Amino acid sequence: MNTNFETITFEDQDDFGVLTLNRPDKLNALNLKVLSELKEILTSLKSSSIKGMVFTGAGEKAFIAGADIAEMSDMTVEQAKEFGELGQSVTLLFEELPFPVIAAVNGFALGGGCEMAMSCDFIYASEAAVFGQPEVKLGLIPGFGGTQRLAKIIGRNFAKEIIYSGRNVALSEAKELGLVVKSFANKEELMAGAFKTLGKISRNSPKAIAISKSVMNDGNDLTVSLGLKVELEQFSEIFGSEDKKEGCQAFVEKRAANFTGK
Ligand code: COA
Secondary structure, eight states: OOOOOSSEEEEEETTEEEEEEOOGGGTTOBOHHHHHHHHHHHHHHTTOOOSEEEEEESSSSEEEOOBOHHHHTTOOHHHHHHHHHHHHHHHHHHHHSSSOEEEEEOSEEETHHHHHHHHSSEEEEETTOEEEOGGGGGTOOOOSSHHHHHHHHHOHHHHHHHHHHOOOEEHHHHHHTTSOSEEESSHHHHHHHHHHHHHHHTTSOHHHHHHHHHHHHHHTTSOHHHHHHHHHHHHHHGGGSHHHHHHHHHHHTTSOOOOOOO
């Protein structure tokens, strides 16, 4: 797996990965290079055996301060379509990874930054976190999923108020809205908290986690009755897995399960 990138870093720490957007002088803004590198690493991580990943931003100020405004300022309609498609494909890749990804938001998560965080499984944040979809202030609209995912996470009316006003959303409000699951005093504690959660998750069946993730993401776009059909299919299928046999047997034998992910 290529881990030699200009604008991102990927570190493998035992069972877990840390993906860091590394363009702090531009507050980790998403340009074509960053998005292409994210696409490459996320595509190769689809077949990785890690059990979870933390996605964060380098520096003290920002997770990601949005799509790169300087780069967007000269884009034609055709180029914008390609840019939007690339950004959206990155968000879909986060959702397609067969392990959980925690967005560790350590500062500004604006525009594309908020959109990238929302495509992770859930968001943990430090006290410095600030969210928002300020695109309308630039005469734009969110293009990497913000019009869709924000409404699904916090409800359409709250999402409309935030997107139409382009205002910042501070940590306390982001928590009230359910955008942020847990908060921490600073970046160090944020990363430690994210790893602690991944540690707990990794004691469970990797197969069951991967299937829960895909069923929940797929179900998000379906009616409840269609979602139940997807759930039932996967619920029954998992009864043929080694992890199911091991998990149930370990419970009966009063011992810890030794899952293989098969
Ligand atoms: N695109 C391109 N460059 C960006 C950027 C973005 N979205 N956000 C920040 N930067 C750059 C700045 O241009 C500046 O570069 P420079 O030092 O070469 O001039 C650098 O990052 C530092 O940003 P700066 O604005 O000086 O920091 P600040 O602390 O004063 O303000 C923000 C922080 C986040 C409030 C401000 O940078 C901002 O409003 N950014 C744009 C947010 C946005 O609209 N995002 C959605 C885009 S669709």
